[in-house]
Amino acid sequence: MLSKVIPLGLPRALILTFLSIFSVYSFAENAAVGQLSASQEQRQAAKDVVERLGYGHYREIKLDDALSAQILDHYLKLLDGSKAYFTQAEIDNYEQYRNQLDDDLQKGDLQAAFEIYNTYQKKLVKRIEQQLVDLESFPDDFVFDGKETLLLDRTDSPWAATEAELNELWKKRLTNSLLSLKLSGKTVAEARKTLTRRLQSQLTRVQQTRDEDVFQVFMNAYTQLYDPHTQYLSPRSSETFNIRMKLSLDGIGALLQSEDEFTKVVSLVPGGPADLAGELKPADRIIGVGQENGEIVDVIGWRLDEVVDLIRDPRASTVRLQVIPANAADNSQSKEIAIVRNTVKLEDQAAKKSIVTLDQNGQNRRIGVIDIPAFYVDFEAWRQGAENYRSTTRDVARLITELEAEGIDGLIIDLRNNGGGALQEANSLVGLFIDRGPTVQVRSAEGRIDILGDSDNSIVYNGPLAVLVNRLSASASEIFAGAIQDYQRGVVIGGQTFGKGTVQSVTPLDHGQLKLTRAKFYRISGESTQHKGVVPDIMFPNLFDHKEVGESALEFALPWDQVKQVPHKFYVQLPTWLPALRENHQKRSLQDPDLIFLAEQTKLIEQTRSIKSISLNEQTRQAETKRIEAQQLALENQRRKAKGLELIKELNEHEDKKDDPNQDAELVESGRIILDMIKLNQTAVTAQQ
Template sequence: MNRPQTKLKNLVFALSFSLMTGCVYADKAVDVDSIHNPQASSVVLTKADAKSIENNSTGKNQDFPPLKPEINFARASVIVANVLTRFEYDKRPLDVKMGHEVYDAYFKALDPQKMFFTSQDLEYFKPGQSLINRLLLEGDLRFAFDVYSRYREVADKRYKYAIGLLDKPFDFTVQEEFNVDRRKTAQWPKTDDEANDLWRRRVKNDFLRLKLANMDDDKIRETLRKRYTNNRNQIVRMKSEDVAEMFLNAYTDSTDPHTSYYSPTSAKNFDVQLSLSVEGIGAVLQKRDEYGQIREVVAGGPAARGGQLQPGDRIVAVGQGENGPMEDVVDLRLDDIVKKIRGKRGSVVRIEVIPADGGLDGKHRTIRIVREKVTMEDQAARSKIYETNVDNVKRKIGIITVPSFYEDFEGRSKGISDYKSVTRDVNKILEDYHKQNVEAVVLDLRGNGGGSLNEAANLSGLFLGHHQNVVQVRSADGSVSNVDSQVEKIWDKPVVVIVNRISASASEIFAAAIQDYGRGLVVGDPTWGKGTVQTFRPLSDFLKKPEAGESLGALKWTIQKFFRVNGSSTQVKGVTPDIQFPSGFDPKELGESSYDNAMPWTKIEKAEYKPAGWLSTQLKELASKHEKRVKASDSWQLMTDETDYALKLSQRKTYSLNLKQRENERKKMNETYQDFEKRRKALGESDLATFKLDDGLAMGEGNLKEELEDEKKRKENLDTIAKESANIAADLVSLQQK
C-alpha cells in the first residue's frame, strides 16, 4: 500500500461563507446564496501540488480500467470536508474518531454482506484508519483507491470462483445453511478458504432458488454464469469518478444519514429525478446480460413518436450526429450507455438495436432520433375517480397518486410559465374534479420519498389556503422561521392522505400539515421519520475562479431541521396515522430509527395556526366505521393475510441448502399462494398479489413483457388500501354533511 505523504499546500477556505435562505428545499435548494468574504480566498489546489496523487494509477489486469485519484477529486474532498465541519446542522469535527467511522463505512459500502474481503484485508489496511481524517482534509484519496484496487481484485477472484463452481455438481443432500443477510451479525471471513465456502453456499442457494422455480439445470447454469459475469463487470469496470464518490460518501454518510456527495454524473441524474425532465430520446433503459435494453418508451417523447424503438430492444451501438461513427456499447456499464444517448436538444443520435421480436440473432436496425427535452409523465401525479357505495350511498371520490414532490427548479428560476411541478399538476386535477362533482379526494403518498419543500408547502396550500404556516424550520444557530403556502386554496371538500413507511421528508411535511390543521385524515402506517432539510450546491460554487466547464460534482448537506406547526419534530418518530393499516415493512430495517447516527427527536414552540375542530371529535366514529367495514371485508382480510405472510418471509435470514427440506418449504408456500389466489378469484379482485412465489431471478432476468404488464396493471387498478381510503373519505363526506 502506498502511504500518503504529500500535503496539498495553499488551502485557504472562505471561512465567512454564509447562507442566505429564501425558500429552502428538502433534498435540494436553489434559493440559497453563497456569499464569500472579499477578504478571504477560496480553495486553491494546484496541479503541481497534486502531481504525486494524480500519478498513482492502478490496474494491472487488462480488463481493469486504470484508476487514479485525480486533481478534481482532491478539490472535491477538501471542499466537502470544510463545508461539513463548518456549516452542517449537526457539525462534527473531522477528527481521528470520525476517520475511524469513515473507514468502517467505506468497507461496509463496498462489501455490505462481508463476502469479498477477509479479516486479513482489513488488518492490512488498518494503519490507514487513523490517517483518514487528515487525508480527507488534504484531498489525498490514495488510500481509497488502494482499497478499491484490492476490492476489485478479490471481486474478480470471488466471481471467477463462483462461475467455476457451476461446472461441478452440487450435493443437495447435505444439511447446511446459508445466511442471506450477513450485514449486522456476521464477521468477515478469516481466510480465502472461509470466503470460498461462503461463496459455495451462495451459489448453491442461487441454484436451488432457480431449481425450485422449475428451471432446468443447464438453463440455471447459463443464467447464473451471466449474472455473476455481469456483477463482476460492474465492480471491476468502475471508473475513478465512481471510486471517489463512494469514498466521499463514506464520509458524508458518517456525518448524517441524508448528507451525500454527487459525482458530476450523479449530480446530473439527481436533477433529472427532481425535475422529471431530461434532454434525450425519451426511453428508460435497464441492463440485461451484456446489453442495455429498452425497458420503457416515454409517452410523448421523440422515441415514442417515431415508433421504431420498442420495449425489449437491445442496444448494440450508438452514433452521434448524422455521420458520427457508431460506437459499440455491448458490455458497457448502463451509465456509460445512457451518457452516449443523452445530449443537447435538437441534436441527432443514431441507435443500432437488435429488435425484441427477432431474438438475439435478429437483423439489426439503426434508428435516427432528434433529442428533445423529455418530461417523464409516468412519474408525475396521476388521478383516478372511484365510485364508493358506503351505507348504500354512492359517491365520487378522486384518488391522486403523488410519486414525489417534483419541481423543475431551472424552469422556475428562468420564469418559464409552464414549468413542471407537482402542485401545478395536482391543481389541474382538482379543477377537473370540481367539474365532475367529485365529493372528496384521497392523496396517495405511499412510497413517496420527498422532494421540494417549496412544493410540499404549496401543495398543502391547495387544501389549507394562501399564507398558512405549513412547517417550521430551525437553523443550526437556533433561529426558527416559518414556511408558508404561496398558492390559493382550491379544494375545501374532505381530504384523506395515505402514507406508509417509505413516505418521507416532504411527504411527512404535507401529511403533518393536513393532520395538524384538522383538514383531513391521515391513514396507513407510520412514516419514515426524516425531519431534516438539505441544501444542494455544485462544488464549483466554492471556487473563486472555477475553470470554464469545470465540474467537481455537488454536495447535499443538512442545514436545518423542520418541525410541525404543533411544535413536534417528525424526526425519527415520523407521522402517526389517525387510522393505521397493516404494514408490510419491518421498522427495524427501514426508517430513520434504523440509522445509528440519526438526529434525535426534539420539540419547539408551536407556530401560529388555527386547526379545524370538528374532525377530532369525529375521529372515534370514523375509526369505528372503518373497523366494522374491514372486519366484514374478505378483500381486506386477504390483503392483511398476504401482507403479514410476505413480511414474515422477508424477515427470514437463514435458508437450508438441503433440496428435500427446501422442496417441502416450497410446497407449503405454494399451497399458501394458491389459497390466496383462490380467494382472490372468488372475490373477483383486480389486485396484484402482495405475496409472490420466489422465481430466483435478478433484475433484468425476468420476462420483460410480463413485468411491464404488471406495472401497467398496478397503475391502472386501485388496490384494497386505496379503495378503503376512498370509503373513509366517503364517511368524511357524510359526517361533514351532518
C-alpha cells in the same frame, strides 16, 4: 404569498446512480491489480471535502479519532459488507488506522485507504478466479441433494477466522448460484455457462478499476457519516450526473443503486414508463436486461453505469428486465418485465380526478379522488410571469371545482407513491384547504428558521377531507400531509411516509463535486418530517419493508427532532372523532374481504422477509416456493369467494383493475372513513342545537 421555489424529493424522470465501487466509468491504462495509488488532485480534493463539510453541512460533526473509527468501519463495510473477503486477522491489522484516518484526511494523505483497497481488490480477483475453477467441478448431472444452508444476510456475522472458513462460504455461494439458475429453468450445463460468463465479466470490470474509483468509495465512507444524502462525486461521476440531469426526460423513470452484485430499484418516477407499467417495484433487483426481442443479458456483478446504459435507449423502444421481486423468497424467483421507454410527460405526472361510489344505508354516496403523482410546476413559464402556467395547485383547484359540480360528499387527496417536487406547490396546495396560515418551517445549517405559508384568505374546498399516503410519499408530500394533520383540516390515512425532511445542494470542487445537506424541514407543530415522516391518524397494513424502503432504512440518516411550534388554528374536532373512526375502521377490517386480504398479504410478505437462510437442497427449495405460491393463491381465492367472484387456479389468471378506483381497497376504505367523519360531524352539530 410567503413561498419559495425549492425542489424537493427526487429529480423527476432522472436515473441517478448512488455511488458504489462499481458505479463510475473505467478507461484503458488501469494500474495493475492491487497497485492503485492516489493522485495529487485527489489528495487536495480530500482536504477540500473536509473543509466544506466542516462549515457547510447541516450537521456539526468534529473530525476526530471517534469519527476516524467510524470511517474505518464504514469503509470496510462498503468494501466487504457481506464479510466474504477479509479474515479477522486482516481486520485486526487495520486497527492501526482506527485513530489515524482523521489526521490523514486533513493532510490529504490517502495511503491507508489505498492500501486497504489494494488488498481487497487482490482478494476479490482471487475469489472470482477460484470460482471459475470451482465451476468445472460441477458435472452436468450434478444433484443438489445436500443438507447445507446459506445465510442470506451476513451483516451481523463475525469476520471469518480463517481462509478455509471463507472457502466454505464461497463453495456454498457457488452452489446456490447454480441451484437458483436451475430452479429458474436452466440445466446445470446451461447454468454453468451463464455463471462462467457472469464471473468473467465481473473479473474484467474489477481489473478495470481506477484510482478514481477507490478515492470515491473512501470519500463516501467519510461523507455518508454526516448523512446518506451527502456524497462526493468524482469528475467523471459529476459529468455523468450533469448529463443525466439534462437528459432526464428519457428512459424508464427509475432511481437505481448498486447493492452487492445486484442493481436495486430505489424508487420510481411518478408518471414515468416504469410507474405506468405497474410491474417494477421499489427494492426489486434487476439481474438481466434485453432489448425488444433480443436475448436477455445477465447483469449480475456489472457496474451500475453499464446497467443504466443498457436500460436507457431511444424512446418508444422496449426494454425487457429480468427482475427478482423484493418479496421473493430466494434469487430463483425472477420474472420478466417489458417497459416501453418514453419521455416522462407532464400530462402523465399531472393530477387526475375520479370518483368512488359507496352505498350508505341504501343511498349512493360519491367521494371525489384527486391523485397527485408529483408536485410539479412549469418553472420556466412561472419565471416569465405567464398568467396560466401549469402547476399542481392550479390543476387541483380546477379538478375540485369539477368534482363539486358532479356532486361529491367528500374528497380524498391521494399522495401514494408521490416522491415530492416543488416546495412552492406543497405550500400553495395547503392554501386550497385553509383560509391562511403557516405551512412549513425550514431550518438552515446556520440555525436560521424561515416560516413559509399561505397568505390568501380564500378556500377552494371546505368539505370533508382525507389525505391518503404510503411509504413512498416523500418530501413535499409529507409537508402537505403534515400541515393538513396539524391544522386538523382532514384525516391522514395509510402508511407511515418515507421520512426525507432534508434539502441538498451541489458544491463544485477543483476535482469533482460535493452534494451536501444544507437544510431541514419542520412541520408547523414543530415536528421534523425527517426520519419519522408523517404517521397517519388511521393506519393501513404496510406492504413495504421499512428496513428496505424509507429514510429510516438508510444508515446515518439525520434524526427526528423538534423546533418551536408555530401558532395555528384547528378546523375540525379530529382528536374527538379519532377513537370512533379507528373503531369503525377496525370493525370493517375484520369483515371486508379486500381489507382482510390486504392484512393477510402483509403477514405473508413479512413471513417471507423473515427468512434468514435458504436450503441448498433442490427439493427443499422447490417445496418452499410451492408453499409460498399456494399461500398466495389461497389468499386470493379466499378474497374472491367472499366477494362472489370466480376462483382461479393460478395467480397469473388474476388481473387487478388498476384504473378503477372502486376496485382500490385503500381508496374505498378511505371513502368510508370520510362518511364516518360526516356522520360524527352531523351528530356533533345536532348536539349543539
